[in-house]
Structure formats: C-alpha cells, structure tokens
Amino acid sequence: MNPPPIDLKQYIREIPDFPKPGILFYDISSLLKHPDGWQLATARMTSVVCQWNPTLIAGIESRGFLTAAPLATRLGCGMLMLRKPGKLPGKTISHSYNLEYGSDSLHIQHDAITPNQRIVVVDDLLATGGTLQAAVTLLKKAGADVVGCAVMVELMALNGRKALETEVVSLLQYDD
Numbered sequence: 684m685n686p687p688p689i690d691l692k693q694y695i696r697e698i699p700d701f702p703k704p705g706i707l708f709y710d711i712s713s714l715l716k717h718p719d720g721w722q723l724a725t726a727r728m729t730s731v732v733c734q735w736n737p738t739l740i741a742g743i744e745s746r747g748f749l750t751a752a753p754l755a756t757r758l759g760c761g762m763l764m765l766r767k768p769g770k771l772p773g774k775t776i777s778h779s780y781n782l783e784y785g786s787d788s789l790h791i792q793h794d795a796i797t798p799n800q801r802i803v804v805v806d807d808l809l810a811t812g813g814t815l816q817a818a819v820t821l822l823k824k825a826g827a828d829v830v831g832c833a834v835m836v837e838l839m840a841l842n843g844r845k846a847l848e849t850e851v852v853s854l855l856q857y858d859d
C-alpha cells in the first residue's frame with residue numbers, strides 16, 4: 684500500500700497579529716528551511732504549472748521570487764522579476780494596488796516583454812488578489828500573453844480568485 688501523501692501545511696507556521704493586529708500571517712519561512720518540504724512544494728507547483736506550457740515564469744517580489752525561481756529552473760523557462768518601486772534600472776512600467784495590510788506598486792522594465800512568450804505569474808500566497816491582479820494588469824499593459832497564475836497558499840475567506848481575470852491554481856487552501 685502507498686504511504687499517505689505528505690501534507691505540506693504541517694510546514695507552514697501561522698503567526699497571529701503580524702504585521703498588524705487581526706492578521707493571521709502564513710509564514711513560508713518554515714517550509715523553505717525544510718529541505719524535503721520545499722522540494723515537494725516546488726515539485727507539486729511544477730506539475731500544476733506545466734499544464735500551461737509556459738516559456739516565462741514571472742515572480743512577484745519578494746516571496747514570489749523564491750517560489751518562482753525553482754519552477755523556472757525545473758521547467759526550463761526564463762524568469763521575469765516584477766519588482767517593488769525603485770529597484771529596477773532604466774525605464775519601467777508600473778501598476779499600483781492595495782494589500783490585505785497596506786498598498787504598493789509593481790514595476791517591470793519597459794522592454795521586459797517580447798512577442799510569443801507564454802507567461803505564468805507565480806507568488807507564494809493569494810489573499811485579496813490585489814497583488815496578483817496588479818501583476819496580470821501590468822504584464823498585459825506591456826503586451827504580454829498571461830496564460831495562468833499559480834500560488835502555494837490561498838486564503839479562501841478573502842475570495843481573492845474572484846478579483847482575478849486569469850485562471851489561478853493553488854497548492855494549499857486555508858478556510859480561516
């Protein structure tokens with residue numbers, strides 16, 4: 684008989700009242716530092732993302748970089764950085780958005796997008812969906828073909844996927 688599948692939720696710490704009172708923070712640091720857990724998480728993400736046959740993985744600063752880079756490597760894709768303000772040299776295109784606990788903007792270099800790329804946007808976590816939708820809007824503004832989005836953690840109560848105009852897959856869903 685096969686052993687039961689490993690539940691990756693055991694590696695994600697839940698920290699109350701961070702970064703603000705009332706926010707339950709899902710901390711992937713504890714997953715990252717667990718070699719088997721992180722291997723398994725990136726392998727499972729790779730197997731869901733490969734359905735879209737991407738040529739470029741777009742990662743959102745900063746936890747999204749950690750999540751996106753191993754997928755790009757495993758899939759043999761290039762990687763694009765969506766960065767917070769003031770981090771990219773040269774001309775940039777940007778888009779602003781609201782977070783569960785604040786607001787921010789994302790930037791890409793003006794020449795980041797080239798024709799015929801199939802882009803999958805990757806982040807660690809989907810809460811309100813503001814960040815992921817800002818990334819999709821920004822990439823489309825730059826002329827990109829966004830074929831899907833993928834996250835490790837989805838906070839179901841915030842209904843973030845409703846805010847998204849692109850299909851999203853998540854590895855772990857939390858109801859609280």
Ligand SMILES: O=P(O)(O)OC[C@H]1O[C@H](OP(=O)(O)OP(=O)(O)O)[C@H](O)[C@@H]1O
Nearest residue numbers: 744745746782783809810811812813814
């Ligand atoms: O669905 P949303 O409500 O938009 O929230 C999700 C976003 O919030 C977190 O990023 P954060 O801005 O805290 O930055 P970090 O990755 O640098 O920690 C997380 O990594 C997602 O990018």
Ligand SMILES: Nc1ncnc2[nH]cnc12
Nearest residue numbers: 707708709710783808810
């Ligand atoms: N509750 C939460 N935990 C971790 N990252 C987040 N980003 C937005 N909301 C979050």
